[in-house]
Amino acid sequence: MKVLILYFSATGNTRKIAKVIGDTFTQMGCEVAMSDITANADRQKKIDLKPYHAVVFGAPIHSWRAPRVVREWMRTLDGQGKKCSMFFTYGGFGVHPTHYSTRLLLENQNFIVVSSADFLGCHTFNLGGWKAMEGRPDKSDFNVAKKYAKTTYKRFTGEDNGILGALEKTNHTEEQLDSIESFRFNVLTQLPTRGENECSMCLVCEELCPTGAMDAESGKADKGKCIACLACVANCPENVLKINDMSKSWSFKVEMEKTTEASMRGQKSRIYL
Ligand SMILES: Cc1cc2nc3c(=O)[nH]c(=O)nc-3n(C[C@H](O)[C@H](O)[C@H](O)COP(=O)(O)O)c2cc1C
Ligand code: SF4
Ligand code: SF4
Incomplete structure (x- = not known):
């Protein structure tokens, strides 16, 4: 097969x-x-x-x-x-x-x-x-x-x-789910950017970007296209693409979801048949 x-x-x-x-x-x-x-x-x-x-x-x-x-x-x-x-x-x-x-x-x-x-x-x-x-x-x-x-x-x-x-x-409509998507930019407030950092221009960030948002030359992501997936950040071999510090939003998220790190760790992967 x-x-x-x-x-x-x-x-x-x-x-x-x-x-x-x-x-x-x-x-x-x-x-x-x-x-x-x-x-x-x-x-x-x-x-x-x-x-x-x-x-x-x-x-x-x-x-x-x-x-x-x-x-x-x-x-x-x-x-x-x-x-x-x-x-x-x-x-x-x-x-x-x-x-x-x-x-x-x-x-x-x-x-x-x-x-x-x-x-x-x-x-x-x-x-x-x-x-x-x-x-x-x-x-x-x-x-x-x-x-x-x-x-x-x-x-x-x-x-x-x-x-x-x-x-x-x-019960959520597609429009409601679409509007939920925009919350990610309340957390990711600084899109991936190389800033003043130098790099080898390997182009990995641009080639891997799922939406064509990342421009390796300028080292900036286009806000109109970026989906906040962080493929560029995770795969940059020189680790020069930076985003904002999200630690404050983490405490807020845990509180909002009424959970704790420990109880989250107890969750298990699931099969649906
Ligand atoms: C924009 C965005 C939205 C996400 N939304 C959710 C979510 O609704 N629920 C959740 O549990 N994790 C969410 N995550 C976490 C990812 O689902 C999780 O880290 C996933 O395993 C990433 O897979 P990958 O490493 O294959 O890209 C989100 C991640 C991103 C980047
Ligand atoms: S992946 Fe990193 S090293 Fe390669 S071009 Fe992009 S920023 Fe430069
Ligand atoms: S975060 Fe994802 S969509 Fe945004 S520029 Fe990086 S790779 Fe492209």
């Missing part, structure tokens, strides 16, 4: 889980192709799904949904009635309604969604001083990923004929 794993990963969490899922499928005798769709250029390539029996989609959760660019890209796909599975990584806060809305989107594109899962991952804003889910994904999350791949394999082969069960609906 040939399986295609398509994943978006700005700072590496989703990539780590995708790898565990891919390795598990391979151990089960599948031929696995992995495709990273994070960079803008990667999402422009036409994907031919014909050779594949089934597809796995992986993405981080950005403000309760798959990132905007991932949703836009999914709307260009033709599922050809193939089975697919989804998974998400998130920083320990809101998940809902990501599974529900992404499933609807994929079904509209003629995919049959057979399973889903969410995995804990260190929050992107830890790069600015947050402390959410440090060290995740870890062994416990990778074990759930292995189990998820094994269960999904049975659904792909037909040994288990089930599909993904009913998911909790959302």
Whole structure:
């Protein structure tokens, strides 16, 4: 069985889980192709799904949904009635309604969604001083990923004929969810910038940017295009791209969510069947 794993990963969490899922499928005798769709250029390539029996989609959760660019890209796909599975990584806060809305989107594109899962991952804003889910994904999350791949394999082969069960609906409209997206810029008040720092002009930041917002020459991100994913900051080999200190907003976030770092650490990755 040939399986295609398509994943978006700005700072590496989703990539780590995708790898565990891919390795598990391979151990089960599948031929696995992995495709990273994070960079803008990667999402422009036409994907031919014909050779594949089934597809796995992986993405981080950005403000309760798959990132905007991932949703836009999914709307260009033709599922050809193939089975697919989804998974998400998130920083320990809101998940809902990501599974529900992404499933609807994929079904509209003629995919049959057979399973889903969410995995804990260190929050992107830890790069600015947050402390959410440090060290995740870890062994416990990778074990759930292995189990998820094994269960999904049975659904792909037909040994288990089930599909993904009913998911909790959302009362939020797309417009309300769109407006929630803008909160990220109350936290990320200084977009990635090189400032006065010198660098080797390797262009990694510009090439990896999912939206074309980063200009390596000026070392600045375009506010109109930036989605605050921090791929540029996390992957700059010289660590010269800077953002604001977010530690104050971390205390505020923990208070607002009525949680603590300790209780957050107790959360577990989950499989949805
Ligand atoms: C703009 C933005 C919005 C985010 N929104 C959420 C969220 O709604 N809930 C949550 O728990 N984590 C949220 N996160 C954290 C990411 O989902 C998490 O760190 C994820 O594992 C990053 O995956 P990656 O390393 O593959 O990019 C957000 C991160 C960013 C950058
Ligand atoms: S990734 Fe870093 S080193 Fe490379 S061009 Fe961008 S700022 Fe310069
Ligand atoms: S410029 Fe913005 S969108 Fe581009 S990689 Fe950096 S944080 Fe992400």
